[in-house]
Amino acid sequence: MLAYDALVVGTGAVSVQPPIDGLTGSGALGPRDGVHLLHSMGDTFAVMETLEGTSPASAIIVGAGYIGLEMAEAFVARGLSVTQIEQLPEVLPTVDPELGRLIHSQLVEHGVDVLCRTAVTRISEAPARSTGRLQVDGVGPDGELTRFADIVLVVVGVRPDTSLAVDAGAAIGAKGALAVDRHMRTNLADVFAAGDCVATYHRLLGETYLPLGTTAHKQGRVAGENALGGDREFAGSLGTQVVKIFDTVAARTGLRDHEAIAAGFDPVTIAHEADDHKAYYPGSHRISMRYTGDRRTGRLLGVQLFGHRHAEVAKRIDIAAVALFHEMTIDAISDLDLSYTPPLGSPWDAVQAGAQTWTRETAT
Amino acid sequence: MLAYDALVVGTGAVSVQPPIDGLTGSGALGPRDGVHLLHSMGDTFAVMETLEGTSPASAIIVGAGYIGLEMAEAFVARGLSVTQIEQLPEVLPTVDPELGRLIHSQLVEHGVDVLCRTAVTRISEAPARSTGRLQVDGVGPDGELTRFADIVLVVVGVRPDTSLAVDAGAAIGAKGALAVDRHMRTNLADVFAAGDCVATYHRLLGETYLPLGTTAHKQGRVAGENALGGDREFAGSLGTQVVKIFDTVAARTGLRDHEAIAAGFDPVTIAHEADDHKAYYPGSHRISMRYTGDRRTGRLLGVQLFGHRHAEVAKRIDIAAVALFHEMTIDAISDLDLSYTPPLGSPWDAVQAGAQTWTRETAT
Numbered sequence: 001m002l003a004y005d006a007l008v009v010g011t012g013a014v015s016v017q018p019p020i021d022g023l024t025g026s027g028a029l030g031p032r033d034g035v036h037l038l039h040s041m042g043d044t045f046a047v048m049e050t051l052e053g054t055s056p057a058s059a060i061i062v063g064a065g066y067i068g069l070e071m072a073e074a075f076v077a078r079g080l081s082v083t084q085i086e087q088l089p090e091v092l093p094t095v096d097p098e099l100g101r102l103i104h105s106q107l108v109e110h111g112v113d114v115l116c117r118t119a120v121t122r123i124s125e126a127p128a129r130s131t132g133r134l135q136v137d138g139v140g141p142d143g144e145l146t147r148f149a150d151i152v153l154v155v156v157g158v159r160p161d162t163s164l165a166v167d168a169g170a171a172i173g174a175k176g177a178l179a180v181d182r183h184m185r186t187n188l189a190d191v192f193a194a195g196d197c198v199a200t201y202h203r204l205l206g207e208t209y210l211p212l213g214t215t216a217h218k219q220g221r222v223a224g225e226n227a228l229g230g231d232r233e234f235a236g237s238l239g240t241q242v243v244k245i246f247d248t249v250a251a252r253t254g255l256r257d258h259e260a261i262a263a264g265f266d267p268v269t270i271a272h273e274a275d276d277h278k279a280y281y282p283g284s285h286r287i288s289m290r291y292t293g294d295r296r297t298g299r300l301l302g303v304q305l306f307g308h309r310h311a312e313v314a315k316r317i318d319i320a321a322v323a324l325f326h327e328m329t330i331d332a333i334s335d336l337d338l339s340y341t342p343p344l345g346s347p348w349d350a351v352q353a354g355a356q357t358w359t360r361e362t363a364t
Numbered sequence: 365m366l367a368y369d370a371l372v373v374g375t376g377a378v379s380v381q382p383p384i385d386g387l388t389g390s391g392a393l394g395p396r397d398g399v400h401l402l403h404s405m406g407d408t409f410a411v412m413e414t415l416e417g418t419s420p421a422s423a424i425i426v427g428a429g430y431i432g433l434e435m436a437e438a439f440v441a442r443g444l445s446v447t448q449i450e451q452l453p454e455v456l457p458t459v460d461p462e463l464g465r466l467i468h469s470q471l472v473e474h475g476v477d478v479l480c481r482t483a484v485t486r487i488s489e490a491p492a493r494s495t496g497r498l499q500v501d502g503v504g505p506d507g508e509l510t511r512f513a514d515i516v517l518v519v520v521g522v523r524p525d526t527s528l529a530v531d532a533g534a535a536i537g538a539k540g541a542l543a544v545d546r547h548m549r550t551n552l553a554d555v556f557a558a559g560d561c562v563a564t565y566h567r568l569l570g571e572t573y574l575p576l577g578t579t580a581h582k583q584g585r586v587a588g589e590n591a592l593g594g595d596r597e598f599a600g601s602l603g604t605q606v607v608k609i610f611d612t613v614a615a616r617t618g619l620r621d622h623e624a625i626a627a628g629f630d631p632v633t634i635a636h637e638a639d640d641h642k643a644y645y646p647g648s649h650r651i652s653m654r655y656t657g658d659r660r661t662g663r664l665l666g667v668q669l670f671g672h673r674h675a676e677v678a679k680r681i682d683i684a685a686v687a688l689f690h691e692m693t694i695d696a697i698s699d700l701d702l703s704y705t706p707p708l709g710s711p712w713d714a715v716q717a718g719a720q721t722w723t724r725e726t727a728t
Contacts, residue, residue, distance in 0.1 A: 214704045217711040235699035242703035314708040315679030321701050322686035335599035337685055339606035339615050340578045344678040347581040
């Protein structure tokens with residue numbers, strides 16, 4: 001037993017294990033069979049062992065979120081032929097399908113076989129002389145389907161790992177995560193919690209569950225400082241996220257339409273495209289944008305971007321994230337003094353051009 | 365004669381013509397001799413004519429500001445051997461010399477002969493059998509020097525072109541530029557002015573002269589809207605600037621120490637280096653940073669960055685520019701929910717790592 005003055009719980013999250021035949025229950029397939037969940041360091045080592053020990057020629061990835069997409073790229077880079085299966089209508093369902101389609105194309109361009117609207121029902125050992133050691137059965141828009149591969153990854157998200165704190169009496173918040181205040185205090189005396197195991201304060205949504213590394217770092221810092229007698233508040237998440245897929249990058253911050261409606265806003269989302277820098281200077285790329293703002297107040301609610309990995313998409317979403325943090329209107333984004341040189345931008349940066357389009361298209 | 369209801373003056377700026385023998389007065393050398401100022405479209409056409417008509421093998425660039433540096437890169441790309449002469453102690457004197465030195469190295473790596481602390485005194489036709497058609501004499505730290513080249517560019521800045529408005533009675537502000545209010549009104553009834561010809565409102569400095577394309581676009585929009593009966597205010601400049609030099613980018617926003625002192629702040633500037641993204645993911649680059657904050661209040665006053673052109677330096681300076689716009693403290697920068705994925709960033713982005721270093725090093 002260890003005594004403490006203050007305790008910080010950082011038990012994180014565990015992989016969601018979807019109810020797929022062959023994945024759960026007795027006799028379930030696992031890492032030794034080439035069937036993997038992927039969240040922890042241990043999971044990673046197990047995947048590496050399968051890759052190095054069995055030299056798989058093909059992979060099926062169940063799930064097309066951040067981890068699923070990154071693994072598709074990694075497997076293609078290793079020379080595997082990859083099938084990606086997503087239950088929802090489009091890949092990367094955390095962005096609007098208009099951008100998801102662009103990511104989908106990027107996957108297809110790199111040889112990934114992408115199946116959307118497809119639910120996996122069963123994973124099993126393949127019959128002898130199949131084109132892979134494992135068999136995946138599912139139901140897609142055209143009915144039942146079967147695919148074979150040598151390795152199967154199931155990456156459909158995570159859920160908070162709260163048993164330690166809950167057993168001690170900790171209260172639960174959004175999505176079963178530990179309830180904390182903005183000082184990262186649980187309801188238990190002298191017990192703080194942070195990271196993937198807690199319900200996160202979102203500046204636009206209030207309490208939500210949004211396990212992200214950036215948030216975990218911030219919350220850990222707040223919890224640690226307060227555990228030592230400090231008085232710091234977690235400023236809140238905006239759900240800022242980014243992922244690189246082959247030569248492209250998708251990013252978002254803030255809310256999409258359905259989230260904004262749920263939060264009581266009156267959102268309008270418009271699409272815009274702009275060059276990352278002056279097209280007369282070699283090497284320019286188009287950036288696809290989606291701007292969401294509140295119709296009544298003109299307040300910026302969210303931005304989604306997609307573009308080439310050298311189009312500074314990640315830091316452009318961060319410009320929007322800082323604007324969101326300060327509750328700017330979309331119109332005021334044009335007041336920002338952003339940098340310009342022809343090889344890297346425009347006198348009105350792409351993020352300002354998108355904002356101006358929103359203002360123009362929503363004017364009545 | 366044209367009558368008007370409202371007039372917008374946008375006469376811009378003209379090149380500063382330094383008092384160099386052979387550049388001014390009767391018998392001065394000009395474009396036909398291969399001696400060029402460079403600001404207007406006409407200047408550009410004249411330079412192109414010299415390049416295409418005389419196929420120069422070598423160039424001397426007088427001045428190492430944004431235009432001078434960009435032209436050094438352009439001439440090297442065309443195969444010319446380039447000498448760059450700067451009167452001040454280091455190139456790109458609009459950033460701290462610690463970053464200027466890094467740009468200096470980049471120039472040298474690409475074969476540019478860089479002479480700092482060197483004042484050009486005379487430009488003349490070279491004697492026959494010289495290594496170039498033109499002769500440039502100057503005084504450097506080791507005394508007098510002479511260089512030869514086939515084309516000479518003099519790019520030492522611009523001054524506002526105000527004669528039209530001044531002749532009509534317009535009042536003058538900083539550096540002889542037209543005085544305007546934040547509605548871009550001159551003192552003359554119904555006469556607005558915008559761009560390189562006006563004294564610019566700076567959010568931290570008040571009135572200054574800072575001719576930049578981004579500012580001109582914003583001011584033009586404000587002047588235009590108000591000329592048509594609108595009521596919009598120019599939000600002000602932060603002096604955000606960026607330049608690409610070969611494979612690197614230098615950028616700044618806000619104030620440097622000496623400017624902050626002049627504006628009544630108590631600045632401290634610290635240096636920091638961070639990776640643009642997780643070093644375990646291939647292709648990471650170091651970013652050199654300088655953070656300036658107010659010792660008494662912790663307020664962010666300025667940021668300067670230098671790094672690889674794929675290190676998203678331009679949009680990282682913009683993150684700082686938005687933080688500056690909202691008068692954030694350096695400490696609060698860590699509250700910003702910025703995007704993270706290993707190929708593009710860190711859970712604390714480089715701009716937050718720099719901010720944390722400032723806070724740590726200035727703690728007493």
